[in-house]
Amino acid sequence: xxxxxxxxxxxxxxxxxxxxxxxxxxxxxxxxxxxxxxxxxxxxxxxxxxxxxxxxxxxxxxxxxxxxxxxxxxxxxxxxxxxxxxxxxxxxxxxxxxxxxxxxxxxxxxxxxxxxxxxxxxxxxxxxxxxxxxxxxxxxxxxxxxxxxxxxxxxxxxxxxxxxxxxxxxxxxxxxxxxxxxxxxxxxxxxxxxxxxxxxxxxxxxxxxxxxx
Amino acid sequence: xxxxxxxxxxxxxxxxxxxxxxxxxxxxxxxxxxxxxxxxxxxxxxxxxxxxxxxxxxxxxxxxxxxxxxxxxxxxxxxxxxxxxxxxxxxxxxxxxxxxxxxxxxxxxxxxxxxxxxxxxxxxxxxxxxxxxxxxxxxxxxxxxxxxxxxxxxxxxxxxxxxxxxxxxxxxxxxxxxxxxxxxxxxxxxxxxxxxxxxxxxxxxxxxxxxxx
Numbered sequence: 001x002x003x004x005x006x007x008x009x010x011x012x013x014x015x016x017x018x019x020x021x022x023x024x025x026x027x028x029x030x031x032x033x034x035x036x037x038x039x040x041x042x043x044x045x046x047x048x049x050x051x052x053x054x055x056x057x058x059x060x061x062x063x064x065x066x067x068x069x070x071x072x073x074x075x076x077x078x079x080x081x082x083x084x085x086x087x088x089x090x091x092x093x094x095x096x097x098x099x100x101x102x103x104x105x106x107x108x109x110x111x112x113x114x115x116x117x118x119x120x121x122x123x124x125x126x127x128x129x130x131x132x133x134x135x136x137x138x139x140x141x142x143x144x145x146x147x148x149x150x151x152x153x154x155x156x157x158x159x160x161x162x163x164x165x166x167x168x169x170x171x172x173x174x175x176x177x178x179x180x181x182x183x184x185x186x187x188x189x190x191x192x193x194x195x196x197x198x199x200x201x202x203x204x205x206x207x208x209x210x211x212x213x
Numbered sequence: 214x215x216x217x218x219x220x221x222x223x224x225x226x227x228x229x230x231x232x233x234x235x236x237x238x239x240x241x242x243x244x245x246x247x248x249x250x251x252x253x254x255x256x257x258x259x260x261x262x263x264x265x266x267x268x269x270x271x272x273x274x275x276x277x278x279x280x281x282x283x284x285x286x287x288x289x290x291x292x293x294x295x296x297x298x299x300x301x302x303x304x305x306x307x308x309x310x311x312x313x314x315x316x317x318x319x320x321x322x323x324x325x326x327x328x329x330x331x332x333x334x335x336x337x338x339x340x341x342x343x344x345x346x347x348x349x350x351x352x353x354x355x356x357x358x359x360x361x362x363x364x365x366x367x368x369x370x371x372x373x374x375x376x377x378x379x380x381x382x383x384x385x386x387x388x389x390x391x392x393x394x395x396x397x398x399x400x401x402x403x404x405x406x407x408x409x410x411x412x413x414x415x416x417x418x419x420x421x422x423x424x425x426x
Binding site (some may be wrong): 009013014034035037038039040041042044045046047048049050052065067068069070079080081082083085087089090092094095096097099101103105107109122126129130133134136137138140141144147148166167169173174175176177178179180181182183184185186187188189190191192193194195196197198199200202203204205208211213 | 227251252253254260261278295296308335347382394400407413418
């Protein structure tokens with residue numbers, strides 16, 4: 001059984017009952033999300049950038065450009081704190097104070113390093129975001145590979161919080177005649193919008209039907 | 214016309230054609246999102262926490278607890294970088310390299326300070342997340358107010374990037390017989406799930422029909 005290594009900076013102090021230490025729950029969140037917020041210290045200023053991300057085994061892949069100053073700073077080995085959050089719903093309690101949100105949030109500390117096999121990493125990211133599509137596309141060119149940076153952040157020092165319960169109103173509030181419960185957030189893909197420069201009549205790929213945002 | 218104050222740390226270097234400087238676009242994003250990722254330096258370590266957020270005029274309200282060590286650190290006036298991102302779709306190009314995402318992302322630098330009128334701020338947040346509900350709930354108690362911390366981060370030094378275009382494949386890729394276009398992400402609320410301890414038969418509030426996640 002894989003569990004989180006709890007350190008001083010990953011120990012959850014607030015609402016510890018929402019803390020989760022099972023790696024499977026971490027993986028499920030990282031597989032469901034496509035964006036990580038990656039924070040680091042640049043000089044003495046905190047910087048926090050959204051980065052396209054995908055899990056590959058025990059690492060979080062981060063997709064960027066070799067032309068990006070911030071990404072080069074990451075690659076140089078600065079400490080990062082990458083946070084991945086999905087909002088899953090609203091918790092409507094009888095009071096504003098007890099109202100809250102359903103969410104899943106992972107906080108990962110470490111340093112990100114360039115992957116050794118860039119094509120394999122790009123394929124893994126493509127399959128995570130757009131399963132089935134990679135093999136229908138031409139392979140990346142040498143120039144494209146040179147312009148792309150893929151970093152991997154190991155999933156070793158992390159914490160995970162999941163809020164998925166019903167409102168927990170105190171007894172004295174339960175007689176209030178106000179509706180209480182959970183309003184789930186539902187995310188889906190809408191109708192595909194063809195590119196205006198589409199040539200010929202390539203069919204809509206069948207794999208789209210299986211994609212989930 | 215309000216526009217962003219562009220400083221060395223908010224000047225967008227990567228994909229500057231996606232940069233936006235109109236305050237109305239910033240406000241629209243902050244109004245549509247409910248979570249900010251707030252990064253700061255704790256000791257010499259970057260910390261990045263998801264915080265429930267709502268815009269109030271020219272400030273971003275951040276909701277936390279007086280019992281939170283990290284929130285007390287924020288309130289002490291450390292520099293923060295708060296980033297708010299929404300994923301709006303996938304851009305399916307003819308190559309993996311040109312494939313990308315639709316997103317809106319705001320990066321705000323500054324320091325957050327406790328609001329002067331906590332009840333007004335809580336009401337503003339409630340109205341942002343759950344419009345119409347505040348007036349149907351009992352007012353907060355003194356104890357609840359003491360346990361709640363609301364900070365405001367001024368919207369003065371920020372950058373905004375919006376990616377909302379179609380794929381931009383080079384001419385030599387346009388004859389590839391692969392479907393290309395945009396797959397929009399659609400977010401909605403699902404069916405409300407009543408709290409199991411609901412007493413009486415309070416009706417489902419009419420305002421729920423107008424809420425958008």
